[in-house]
Amino acid sequence: MKATRSDFPILPQELIADILCRLPVKSLSRFKSVSHSWYSLISNPHFAQTHFTQTTNKKPDRLILISDSHTLFSVDYAADSPVATEIHFPSVEDESYDVWAEILGSCNGLVLALNESDVAMYLLNPSTRESKKIPESPFALNSVNACNRCGLGYDSMSDGFKIVMLSYYDGGVDEESGATTETNTIVSVYSLKSDSWRKIQGSSYLHCAGDPSGVYLNGCIHWQALRGSDYISVIVAFDLGNEVFWEFLPPPLVTNAVLPWFYPPVLGGFLCLPAYTDVWVMKEYGKKESWTKFSFCKREDISTRINLVCLLEDGEFLLSRDEE
Amino acid sequence: MSSSLEKNMLILRSSDGEEFIVPEVVAVMSKAIKNMVEDECASNTIPVPNVDANILAMVIEFCKKHDESEAEAASDLKTFDSEFVNRGQEALYDLITAANFRDVKELLDALCQNVAEMIKGKSVHHIRIQFLGYQLFEILTSNFIWNIWCDRDFD
Numbered sequence: 001m002k003a004t005r006s007d008f009p010i011l012p013q014e015l016i017a018d019i020l021c022r023l024p025v026k027s028l029s030r031f032k033s034v035s036h037s038w039y040s041l042i043s044n045p046h047f048a049q050t051h052f053t054q055t056t057n058k059k060p061d062r063l064i065l066i067s068d069s070h071t072l073f074s075v076d077y078a079a080d081s082p083v084a085t086e087i088h089f090p091s092v093e094d095e096s097y098d099v100w101a102e103i104l105g106s107c108n109g110l111v112l113a114l115n116e117s118d119v120a121m122y123l124l125n126p127s128t129r130e131s132k133k134i135p136e137s138p139f140a141l142n143s144v145n146a147c148n149r150c151g152l153g154y155d156s157m158s159d160g161f162k163i164v165m166l167s168y169y170d171g172g173v174d175e176e177s178g179a180t181t182e183t184n185t186i187v188s189v190y191s192l193k194s195d196s197w198r199k200i201q202g203s204s205y206l207h208c209a210g211d212p213s214g215v216y217l218n219g220c221i222h223w224q225a226l227r228g229s230d231y232i233s234v235i236v237a238f239d240l241g242n243e244v245f246w247e248f249l250p251p252p253l254v255t256n257a258v259l260p261w262f263y264p265p266v267l268g269g270f271l272c273l274p275a276y277t278d279v280w281v282m283k284e285y286g287k288k289e290s291w292t293k294f295s296f297c298k299r300e301d302i303s304t305r306i307n308l309v310c311l312l313e314d315g316e317f318l319l320s321r322d323e324e
Numbered sequence: 325m326s327s328s329l330e331k332n333m334l335i336l337r338s339s340d341g342e343e344f345i346v347p348e349v350v351a352v353m354s355k356a357i358k359n360m361v362e363d364e365c366a367s368n369t370i371p372v373p374n375v376d377a378n379i380l381a382m383v384i385e386f387c388k389k390h391d392e393s394e395a396e397a398a399s400d401l402k403t404f405d406s407e408f409v410n411r412g413q414e415a416l417y418d419l420i421t422a423a424n425f426r427d428v429k430e431l432l433d434a435l436c437q438n439v440a441e442m443i444k445g446k447s448v449h450h451i452r453i454q455f456l457g458y459q460l461f462e463i464l465t466s467n468f469i470w471n472i473w474c475d476r477d478f479d
Contacts, residue, residue, distance in 0.1 A: 011417070015424055015436065022440035034451050 017041055021051050025127040049159070052108060064106070064126055070099040070116050074126055089124060089131040105152035105163075107216040112152040112163060121163070123152070123192070132192075134163060139188035139199045141167040149207050151214020151221035157241035163190040164214065164221055164238055165197075168207040183228075189243065203245050204228045205236050214238070217271055218285050224250075235271075237286075251280040251291035334361070335369040336384070342377035343369070346384055353387040355427035375422045379415070382408075383422055386431050409438040 011019075020028065020042065028051070032039045041047055063075040065084070073084040092098050092115075099116040106112065111124045112134075121134040140148060149166040164187065171183035185203040190196070205225040214221040220237040227234050227247065234247040251273060271282040273291075284290035334351045336344045352358035357370060372380055386408055393401050409416070416435065423432040443451055 011420065012424065015420060015432075018432075018436045019439045019443075022437055023444055027444050030448060031451060033448050 013037070013041070017047060017050075021047070021054050025125075029128050064103065064111050066100050066103060066113075070101065072100055072111075072113070072124075072126070087126050087129065089122075089129055092122065092131050092133075102213070104150050104213045105216060105221075107152045107161065108154050110152065110161065112150070112213075121150070123161070123163075134190060135195070135197070137165045137188045137190065137197045139167070139186050139197060140165050141169055141186065145169055147208045147212075149212050149214060149223055151216060151223070151238070153214075153216040153219070153221045153240045155240035156219060158191070158193070161192040162240050163192075164188075164240075165190070166203060166207045166223070170208075187238075200243050203236070203238075205234070205245065205247070206231070207236075209233065215271075217269070222271065248286055249288040251288075251293070333368075336380060337369055337371045338375055338377040338380040339373050340376050342380070344377075344380060344384055346388075347391075350384065350387045350391050353391065353428055353430070354383075355429070357426065372426065374425060376418075379418045379422050382415070382419060383426070383428060383431060386434075387428065390430055405434040406438070409434050 016038070020031070020038075023031070028042050032042050064087075065073045065075060067073055072087045072089075074087050075082050075084045088098050097115060097117040100113045101116040101119075102114040104112045104114055104121065109125065109127060111126060113122055113124055114120075115122055120136065123132045123134055125131070140146075147166075147168040149168070151164050153162055153164070154160070155162050167186040167188075169184060169186075183206070185205065185207050186199065187201065187203050188197050188199050191198070203225075205228055207223060207225045209224050209226060211224065214223045216222075219241055220239050222235055222237050225234060225236045226232065233250060235250055236245055236247050238245055271285065273280040279294045280291050281294060282288075282290055283292050332348045333345055334348050334357075336346060336351060336357075338344070348361065351370070352361055357372075360370060375383070389404055389408075390401065393404070409419075411419070416439065420432065420435045420439070422428075423435060
């Protein structure tokens with residue numbers, strides 16, 4: 001390497017930040033070791049937030065899928081000829097543990113997945129291949145006795161990621177002890193910052209229907225559930241900032257029917273519900289009047305249920321359907 | 325000279341004393357100059373300290389192009405931008421400093437993007453030597469652990 005000029009212009013810190021903000025995560029994690037000032041700049045949560053908003057102004061262009069062989073795949077569908085590439089996580093303790101049962105949620109580029117080997121939840125970053133094992137919630141009930149629901153989301157108020165675990169159990173009389181238990185849902189929240197679980201006030205909804213993995217949008221995690229008072233099917237949102245539940249109604253006519261639950265339901269920032277050959281899109285978040293129906297196919301020979309995969313450019317949807 | 329100056333034209337004087345006659349619409353793409361013009365604290369001749377004639381000419385070229393091509397296709401402008409910023413390191417840093425100091429947002433955007441592209445695939449070692457050459461002293465005296473990435477090249 002040639003000797004450098006001694007009068008090299010010193011770039012002000014805000015310009016360095018501006019430049020680093022445009023770099024991919026891969027480069028950033030490497031550049032943390034350039035110098036003290038770069039390290040503290042890149043590690044700064046405010047920088048991470050700016051970087052995230054800047055890079056996600058683009059549409060998401062990657063799908064994370066689990067194959068039949070329980071390997072995670074990444075598909076860059078914005079490419080001309082999309083190819084699925086395997087993603088492995090070298091940081092998962094044991095190599096034989098790099099097998100995955102289910103994706104439980106995703107938010108801001110992070111994926112929450114259930115590991116097949118040790119049946120633990122892991123928080124995965126497919127960009128940096130970093131992984132973190134999430135400790136088991138001490139408040140969650142055994143899945144034999146309870147219905148467990150979870151979800152991953154980002155809370156801008158505390159500026160951190162949170163995982164929510166709902167353990168719903170049916171009330172009744174215990175045959176041995178004769179003690180009666182009431183139907184209830186235990187709610188526990190994990191914060192990535194403190195790396196710990198916390199029990200909060202329970203939910204009054206019956207969290208026994210629909211897909212177990214919650215869906216993150218607008219600072220809230222959403223599940224399908226039944227309202228405790230009248231058993232009406234609703235969409236329950238858990239506000240991560242205030243840690244409270246609120247609800248809104250699913251589209252008309254879909255109420256009380258078995259909801260073909262979203263998979264994955266957030267497309268281009270809208271909440272979507274596929275209903276056989278139609279898709280309902282909630283155009284204004286939280287307003288039940290804004291559910292709008294889109295019919296995908298008029299062809300009568302297609303009777304199998306369709307699933308939404310993602311939103312492409314020009315408002316096109318990518319769909320999948322079950323083959324008989 | 326200033327008496328014969330057409331309306332809506334300004335004179336910019338570089339740090340080494342050279343004068344450039346530019347339309348006001350072009351000059352005010354620099355926020356710093358815009359503020360001076362709006363506050364009416366500028367006579368027809370505006371000094372641009374810290375920026376030499378060479379760099380000032382480049383900045384003016386960039387601003388002129390962006391002013392003219394408002395109606396032009398965005399892709400053409402993009403091509404111009406990427407060609408414009410494709411310069412030696414020295415000129416690049418001088419331009420960044422000028423664009424930052426004079427607050428020319430579009431130019432600064434294009435330049436920062438270019439530097440980001442340049443350093444994206446570089447190794448840590450490379451960045452330290454080339455990009456932070458002046459800071460080597462700081463790095464060497466810091467107790468930061470040089471990790472194994474230092475000697476690896478990412479291209």
